[in-house]
Amino acid sequence: MADSTGFLKFERSVPPRRPVDVRIRDWKEVYLERQAGGEEAFTSATLRTQAARCMDCGIPFCHHGCPLGNLIPEWNDLVRRDDWREAIERLHATNNFPEFTGRLCPAPCEGSCVLNLTESPVTIKQVEVEIIDRAFAEGWVTPQPPAELSGKKVAVVGSGPAGLAAAQQLTRAGHEVTVFERADAVGGLMRYGIPEFKMEKRHLDRRLDQMRAEGTRFVTGVEVGAEGSDVTVAQLREDFDAVVLSGGATVGRDLPAPGRELAGIHLAMEFLPYGNKQALGELDSPPINAEGKHVVIIGGGDTGADCLGTSHRQGAASVAQLEIMPEPPSSRGPKNPWPTYPMVMRVSSAHEEGGDRIYAVNTERFVDDGAGNVKAILVHDVEMVDGKFTKVEGTERELPADLVFLAMGFTGAQKEGLVEGLGVDVDGRGNVVRDAEFMSSVPGVFVAGDMGRGQSLIVWAIAEGRAAAGAVDSWLTGSSMLPRPITPTAVALR
Numbered sequence: 001m002a003d004s005t006g007f008l009k010f011e012r013s014v015p016p017r018r019p020v021d022v023r024i025r026d027w028k029e030v031y032l033e034r035q036a037g038g039e040e041a042f043t044s045a046t047l048r049t050q051a052a053r054c055m056d057c058g059i060p061f062c063h064h065g066c067p068l069g070n071l072i073p074e075w076n077d078l079v080r081r082d083d084w085r086e087a088i089e090r091l092h093a094t095n096n097f098p099e100f101t102g103r104l105c106p107a108p109c110e111g112s113c114v115l116n117l118t119e120s121p122v123t124i125k126q127v128e129v130e131i132i133d134r135a136f137a138e139g140w141v142t143p144q145p146p147a148e149l150s151g152k153k154v155a156v157v158g159s160g161p162a163g164l165a166a167a168q169q170l171t172r173a174g175h176e177v178t179v180f181e182r183a184d185a186v187g188g189l190m191r192y193g194i195p196e197f198k199m200e201k202r203h204l205d206r207r208l209d210q211m212r213a214e215g216t217r218f219v220t221g222v223e224v225g226a227e228g229s230d231v232t233v234a235q236l237r238e239d240f241d242a243v244v245l246s247g248g249a250t251v252g253r254d255l256p257a258p259g260r261e262l263a264g265i266h267l268a269m270e271f272l273p274y275g276n277k278q279a280l281g282e283l284d285s286p287p288i289n290a291e292g293k294h295v296v297i298i299g300g301g302d303t304g305a306d307c308l309g310t311s312h313r314q315g316a317a318s319v320a321q322l323e324i325m326p327e328p329p330s331s332r333g334p335k336n337p338w339p340t341y342p343m344v345m346r347v348s349s350a351h352e353e354g355g356d357r358i359y360a361v362n363t364e365r366f367v368d369d370g371a372g373n374v375k376a377i378l379v380h381d382v383e384m385v386d387g388k389f390t391k392v393e394g395t396e397r398e399l400p401a402d403l404v405f406l407a408m409g410f411t412g413a414q415k416e417g418l419v420e421g422l423g424v425d426v427d428g429r430g431n432v433v434r435d436a437e438f439m440s441s442v443p444g445v446f447v448a449g450d451m452g453r454g455q456s457l458i459v460w461a462i463a464e465g466r467a468a469a470g471a472v473d474s475w476l477t478g479s480s481m482l483p484r485p486i487t488p489t490a491v492a493l494r
Contacts, residue, residue, distance in 0.1 A: 003080060006052030012120045013050060015042035020353050024312045027196040027279035029103075030349040047130050050123045051079040057114040061339045062124060064493060065112030067463040068094045068101075069485045072109055072124055079127055088135035091128065094485065096165045097207060097462060099136070100190060102129025103199045105459045106302075112339035112493060119331060119342075136206060143213035146174040152476045155180060155240040157224050157418060160188025161458050162449025163246030164211070165465025166472070169482050170244075171216045173473045178240070179216060180231065182223035188248060190458075192273035195306050197313070197349070201280065225418030233421035242444050242472050245432060246465065247418070249410040249450035255298060259366030264374040268303045268407035275310035290316040294400040296377055297321040298363060299407030302348075307405045309350030319355035320399055324382060324389060327359040340493045362389060367398060377401045413451045429454060434488050437475070438468040446472050452488065460486075 003009075017023070017030045032042070054076035062072045071090050078087035091098050102125055113121035135141050152175045156167045159181040171177045185191050187204050212218070225233045236243060252267040254260070266288055274286035290311040297304045297311075300323030311319050328345040336343050351357065361379045369375035381395035412430015413419055419426065425433040425441040431454050434440050434447040448468035449461045463485045473480035 003052040003077075004056055006049070006080070007055045007115055007122075010049045010053050012053065012115075012123060013042075013046060014123055014126055017349055017352070023197065023349075024353050027313060029200050030197055047127060048080050048082065051076040051127050053115065053122045054080075055114060061112040061114060062109040062122075065108040065110075065339060065341070067460050067486050067490065067492070068466070070094045070109065070128075072122075075131060076122065076124070076127055079131065084131065084134050084138075085140060087131045088140055091131050094483070095462065096168050096466065097161065098128050098132040099203045099207065100161060100199065101459050101462065102126075102132060103203070104190075104194060105457060106341075108341045108457070108459070108492060111341040114339075116342070117338050141206075141210060143210050144172055145214045146172055148174055149176065150174040150477060152176065152241045153178070153239065154242045154244065154472060154476075155224075155236055156244045156246060157236075158188060158245065158247035158449070158451070159186040159218070160190060160246060160248050160449060160461060162248075162451075162461040162465040162468075163188065163244065164207075165462045166244050166246060166448050166469040167216050167465075168211055168214070169466055169469035170472060171211070171214050173469070173480070173482055175473070175476065177216050179218045180222050180224050181218065181220045182226075184221050186218050186220060192276045193269060193303075193306070195272065195275060195310050196279035197309055198306070201276075223417060225421040227417070229417075233418065237444075242446065242476055243422075244446045244448055244468060244472060245413075245418070245422075245424075245440070245451050246448045246468075247413060247451050249412050249431070249455045250414050251411045251430065252406065253408040253411050255363060255406050255408065257363050257365050259368060259374065262366050262368055262374040263372055264402060265366060265404045266406070268297075268299070268307050268405050271405055272303075272306055272310060275314070278314075286314075288403070290314040290319075290403055292317055293402035295319045295403045295405070296399055296401040297405045297407055299323070299405075299409070300325065300357070300359070301407065301409065303409070304405070304407035305348045305350045307407055308355050309348075309353060311403075312350065312353045312355070316403075318400070321355060321357050322361050322363070322379065323357070323359050324362055325359065326384075327357075362391070364396065366401075366404065374401055374404055377404060410450070410455045412454065436487060436489075438464075438471040438488055439475070444475070446475075460492075464488075 075087040075090045107125040109124045110121040115121045154175045154177045156163045156179045167177045167179050224231045271288045277283040278286050291314045295311045295316045297307045362382045364378040366374050367376040376398040381392040382389040432447045434452050438446045448464045467484040470482035470484040
């Protein structure tokens, strides 16, 4: 197995990001790639020493941190031994899309790594992405069409990571799978929500090519069940033996403060798709553009950081990102012990590029410029008193804001159209209710991803898609060999 002393001999190391003044002039990923000149920055030998830090700890807590159950110690050791072909086999055994998770997942596996007791975990995420990138480069990622067909048809509605994972598993199990996507291209938030500088869409496209070659059919530009749609709810139920709902938690959390109606205030997901289209050359001047403007982002999470990086690349005059919570600590607190996910201060690539991060503030109102446009926001500091955020008197101040993005998360699935048309039950949090078999209250209609779980991580979405596929396959055929890495009620370590 592993080099049992590697963690003593080698320090944690990660690839350098491209210089800020270079990368904000384009939309390419922030890390150098070997084929683009990155070999000297982070060589294969360096990566193998990083994999050698995996300490064969006996109880691999990284397995518990990852809902997919990725076989992390195994493929770490295979990389250490330079056996890349077997490494991708072990990686694909639990994860359909490591090129997505290796770029977009915040790596709860690293948070639960035993070496994170000293806050120096194995660079699991980097090893993962290097394995899959090499596999694609070497031609090892090939279509895996089913040996025989079941005669059953399955519709997957929504082409985000949950829907794609479910579709690929069900196609490989022999079912005829059609994926419906209301946007003009497949990928869900990975296509138009995740900025190009975090994951170039060529990584998505090459995986979709594999899925098409396996037999998965994609239909874009169709919002199933919507008024006037080409595919009605009745037609969906008639044409398919089972349906998987994987449309995500798409309803953004709004901020009903005075002045919300002013022009220039947008939900984050109104802005980010235009940025992606601009990055892909589909738009020269997006309708919502940060160029030359003072931008305020309300919400301190990943979506807010995506707005931040996009605003930098569009040439914003200034950017401030607001968060109502206090600034996170630099290391774990007593209420956040290992192996739970470390809630500590992080600096994303977008934060490196500039902008102000302002913590413990709340928005009182949006300020009108006299012509119906936002020109500033009035904020004040807050503190926690008896479990509630309380205004700190005398801290009111205005921040210039020609453009405001609301990035405060999501409140559940869209009800209008498909959800209401199917008549599936929805809980008090806006999520579609499902049972232990991922089935909704309507027989034959299953639910995977954020639509049933609520807003979560990409790794949970893929795990849900895989697990729901196993449930669908069993329901259609009476049994299934497809893996089910999680249950609908599984939660992260906490």
